[in-house]
Amino acid sequence: MNHRVSPQLILGIVSAAEKIGLEANELLSEIHLTTAILHRSDERISHQQLCVLWQTILDRTGEEAIGLRLAAYAQPTTYDVVNYVLECSPNLGEALARLSRYIRLVHEASVVRLETDGAVTRITHAFVGVSPPLPAATYQWVMANLFGGIRRMTGSAFVPLRVGFQQAQPANPAAFDRFFQTRVQFLQPVNELCLDSRLLQQPLLLSNDGLVTVLDRYATESIAKLPQANSLVNQVQREIQLHLQSDDPKLDTIAQALQLSSRTLQRKLKEAGTSYQVLLDEVRRELAIAYVRERSNISFRSRFFTWLL
Numbered sequence: 173m174n175h176r177v178s179p180q181l182i183l184g185i186v187s188a189a190e191k192i193g194l195e196a197n198e199l200l201s202e203i204h205l206t207t208a209i210l211h212r213s214d215e216r217i218s219h220q221q222l223c224v225l226w227q228t229i230l231d232r233t234g235e236e237a238i239g240l241r242l243a244a245y246a247q248p249t250t251y252d253v254v255n256y257v258l259e260c261s262p263n264l265g266e267a268l269a270r271l272s273r274y275i276r277l278v279h280e281a282s283v284v285r286l287e288t289d290g291a292v293t294r295i296t297h298a299f300v301g302v303s304p305p306l307p308a309a310t311y312q313w314v315m316a317n318l319f320g321g322i323r324r325m326t327g328s329a330f331v332p333l334r335v336g337f338q339q340a341q342p343a344n345p346a347a348f349d350r351f352f353q354t355r356v357q358f359l360q361p362v363n364e365l366c367l368d369s370r371l372l373q374q375p376l377l378l379s380n381d382g383l384v385t386v387l388d389r390y391a392t393e394s395i396a397k398l399p400q401a402n403s404l405v406n407q408v409q410r411e412i413q414l415h416l417q418s419d420d421p422k423l424d425t426i427a428q429a430l431q432l433s434s435r436t437l438q439r440k441l442k443e444a445g446t447s448y449q450v451l452l453d454e455v456r457r458e459l460a461i462a463y464v465r466e467r468s469n470i471s472f473r474s475r476f477f478t479w480l481l
Contacts, residue, residue: 176216184250188242239312260384265372300410308339336360
């Protein structure tokens with residue numbers, strides 16, 4: 173699937189990179205874009221261009237925690253309407269629920285899940301079904317923006333109970349610990365940030381009941397214009413990726429997550445021209461490529477250009 177990305181996200185990353193000394197026009201030239209194109213209200217950028225942008229930044233800085241460093245300069249406008257509807261929510265819990273609902277406006281393959289188990293609430297993030305895979309710096313950027321966003325919206329000195337990344341442990345893990353002010357874990361099943369469930373009731377500084385209703389309507393209409401992401405095949409791929417490293421994603425497990433019987437799921441996938449095993453192999457291959465890429469620290473920029481639209 174040819175996933176698309178919000179131009180505001182590209183602008184936000186480039187603007188942050190400019191703050192650390194990189195030349196914005198040079199970065200945009202690498203992905204065949206201009207600021208004029210990015211300011212078009214109806215523009216959507218390809219996932220492949222986002223990959224090239226991150227790889228270019230990595231090549232030019234050589235910093236293993238560059239996603240965290242850039243996130244320190246990120247502006248709320250990077251997430252456009254998603255940021256505004258979150259900030260106007262009554263409390264943090266409702267804001268995070270809206271993040272899960274509207275995150276596809278930022279990247280069409282982006283999935284945020286909110287799971288509360290007693291005293292702990294777990295926020296996980298993944299890009300599902302993307303090719304080529306995004307570098308670890310992208311996930312650093314996302315989780316760092318989530319951390320900073322919670323602090324900004326609540327006006328509190330929020331500290332997570334736990335932060336975990338799928339990436340391999342960097343040479344300097346202390347940089348991650350300092351940023352999140354907690355011990356960060358690596359080689360984890362998912363990218364996650366955990367918080368005290370009581371914080372979900374924390375009121376937001378810019379809460380606005382009237383405005384959030386208007387923004388909800390606009391965000392919902394905008395989501396409806398995006399390519400369909402809720403086909404059964406996409407749902408199965410998403411569930412496989414989310415289960416693959418935390419437990420064994422057997423057919424029965426995925427069927428149960430989708431509230432289907434195993435037989436019904438198999439039949440529907442056959443009707444869609446595929447099978448559970450084919451989808452499982454595809455997701456495993458994508459994750460393996462991402463893992464090898466991070467471990468070997470190889471630049472794939474030249475290959476990415478063959479995928480640019």
